[in-house]
Amino acid sequence: MANALRDVAIVGVAESDLGRVPDKSKFQLSAEASRLALDDAGLSVKDVDGLFTTIITEGGQFSSMMMAEYMGITPRFTDSTSIGGSSFVVYVEHAAMAIAAGLCDVALICHGSTNISDRGGKGGPVSQSTEVFGPTQFEEPYGVSTVGSYALAAQRHMHEYGTTSEQLAEIAVATRKWASLNPKARMRDPITIDDVMNSRVIASPLHLLDCCLVTDAGGAVVLTSLERARDLKKAPVRVLGAGEAHTHRMISQMPDLTQTAAAISGKLAFERSGLTHADIDVAEIYDSFTITVLLTLESLGFCAKGEGGAFVANQRTAPGGDFPMNTQGGALSYTHPGMFGIFTIIEAVRQVRGECDNRQVPGARIALCNGTGGTLSSTGTIILGRD
Amino acid sequence: MALPPLPRPYQDTAAYWQAAREHRFIIQKCSDCGEYQFYPRGVCSHCLSSALDWQEASGKGEVYSFSINYRAPHPGFAEQTPFVLALVTLAEGPRMMTNIVDCDPEAVKIGMAVTVTFDDVTEEVTLPKFRPA
Numbered sequence: 001m002a003n004a005l006r007d008v009a010i011v012g013v014a015e016s017d018l019g020r021v022p023d024k025s026k027f028q029l030s031a032e033a034s035r036l037a038l039d040d041a042g043l044s045v046k047d048v049d050g051l052f053t054t055i056i057t058e059g060g061q062f063s064s065m066m067m068a069e070y071m072g073i074t075p076r077f078t079d080s081t082s083i084g085g086s087s088f089v090v091y092v093e094h095a096a097m098a099i100a101a102g103l104c105d106v107a108l109i110c111h112g113s114t115n116i117s118d119r120g121g122k123g124g125p126v127s128q129s130t131e132v133f134g135p136t137q138f139e140e141p142y143g144v145s146t147v148g149s150y151a152l153a154a155q156r157h158m159h160e161y162g163t164t165s166e167q168l169a170e171i172a173v174a175t176r177k178w179a180s181l182n183p184k185a186r187m188r189d190p191i192t193i194d195d196v197m198n199s200r201v202i203a204s205p206l207h208l209l210d211c212c213l214v215t216d217a218g219g220a221v222v223l224t225s226l227e228r229a230r231d232l233k234k235a236p237v238r239v240l241g242a243g244e245a246h247t248h249r250m251i252s253q254m255p256d257l258t259q260t261a262a263a264i265s266g267k268l269a270f271e272r273s274g275l276t277h278a279d280i281d282v283a284e285i286y287d288s289f290t291i292t293v294l295l296t297l298e299s300l301g302f303c304a305k306g307e308g309g310a311f312v313a314n315q316r317t318a319p320g321g322d323f324p325m326n327t328q329g330g331a332l333s334y335t336h337p338g339m340f341g342i343f344t345i346i347e348a349v350r351q352v353r354g355e356c357d358n359r360q361v362p363g364a365r366i367a368l369c370n371g372t373g374g375t376l377s378s379t380g381t382i383i384l385g386r387d
Numbered sequence: 388m389a390l391p392p393l394p395r396p397y398q399d400t401a402a403y404w405q406a407a408r409e410h411r412f413i414i415q416k417c418s419d420c421g422e423y424q425f426y427p428r429g430v431c432s433h434c435l436s437s438a439l440d441w442q443e444a445s446g447k448g449e450v451y452s453f454s455i456n457y458r459a460p461h462p463g464f465a466e467q468t469p470f471v472l473a474l475v476t477l478a479e480g481p482r483m484m485t486n487i488v489d490c491d492p493e494a495v496k497i498g499m500a501v502t503v504t505f506d507d508v509t510e511e512v513t514l515p516k517f518r519p520a
């Protein structure tokens with residue numbers, strides 16, 4: 001197909017305050033990130049006529065209407081697609097489509113969450129429900145959790161392919177090395193494979209250091225037509241390809257625990273971009289857990305199914321390795337407010353613009369982002385490139 | 388003692404939970420396309436037919452994957468932690484989430500043969516769980 005997405009560019013990106021931000025609401029974090037992203041683009045909130053957002057925690061009903069009202073925006077294109085942390089990556093595809101079709105001119109994708117402050121500053125479970133309505137009544141009474149669900153996938157991958165905990169730990173260690181280069185990252189002290197292996201088991205085979213952080217955070221991304229983008233403040237970053245898919249909602253219904261929907265969304269993104277794996281200079285892969293990364297790399301086709309463990313061995317994804325990945329420190333070490341997708345885009349854009357200082361991947365021109373949402377349920381893949 | 392979250396039966400699922408209270412394990416089979424499905428729905432997830440029959444299942448299956456959970460996801464699990472969260476592939480084909488009980492968590496293996504057992508959590512709610520066959 002002709003790729004109209006290529007005529008659209010990301011022109012502004014920003015994070016809000018990150019980490020523990022108990023004095024700001026999730027709405028404020030989302031709006032402040034939006035202001036900063038619009039500043040980054042040289043645009044104003046008055047320019048925005050397309051809004052893309054979702055909030056999945058308390059106060060988030062009718063998310064796009066609520067955030068439009070909060071920021072004084074009257075969108076003529078609105079989208080609250082809610083498929084978990086991948087939603088924000090999928091919004092890039094939706095926004096590019098809407099702009100290419102002339103349905104809106106300036107699209108704002110935003111996200112804010114007070115995931116750690118909502119829990120009183122402590123990580124861990126928040127569920128207090130006593131009665132379950134709907135299909136999740138076939139999981140919750142058995143003690144399902146996010147980490148428990150991802151652990152089921154990790155256990156199965158180990159069984160089928162001999163993947164080891166040490167191989168998963170390689171991902172956590174490499175990601176921490178990137179975080180040590182990012183002043184905004186929450187966890188910056190180096191860790192070793194042994195540190196990961198010796199951290200307590202939360203849900204076998206996953207250890208504490210196989211799991212993402214829990215933080216407060218907001219982020220925003222602004223898109224417009226390539227034509228308009230060329231007159232703005234920063235060099236445009238084009239949307240070269242995109243794809244989305246979901247295979248299930250609940251982990252018990254996942255067709256194959258060792259393959260995610262990235263096998264579909266990634267294939268579409270590559271086909272639509274006309275690019276190959278060898279063209280990707282930097283990869284931003286949603287890392288809710290180490291196993292998420294390993295399954296995604298395989299599903300995207302960076303290696304064969306079952307070979308993810310070998311692929312990430314010897315710190316291949318670390319600074320200086322030949323597959324730079326999660327270069328801001330990822331959800332494992334930088335920030336994770338419950339949904340991480342928007343932060344993969346922000347970092348990819350900065351890498352392609354060459355704005356990353358100590359952690360800049362030399363000569364990075366083309367980046368791939370993959371968001372994963374739900375319990376390995378949904379994915380969005382985008383490929384971005386310098387104009 | 389806190390209880391785990393418990394199912395509130397609804398149109399699709401009332402027959403399943405009622406059978407469980409009677410210590411019977413039933414699943415749906417489509418009379419149009421012949422496929423079994425789990426969890427219970429108002430239509431067949433293979434062909435969208437509404438012609439579904441409830442069938443007594445064998446109660447046999449094998450462990451597809453499992454995880455020993457050391458952290459309670461809800462206060463209702465505090466007293467049973469660590470517990471084994473598992474996916475079991477039923478002899479009839481569909482897969483379901485459950486707990487593996489009546490054995491040492493460390494003894495659970497993928498591929499292990501298991502059989503249904505009934506946990507009467509309250510007077511109203513019984514959860515089908517699985518134990519080594």
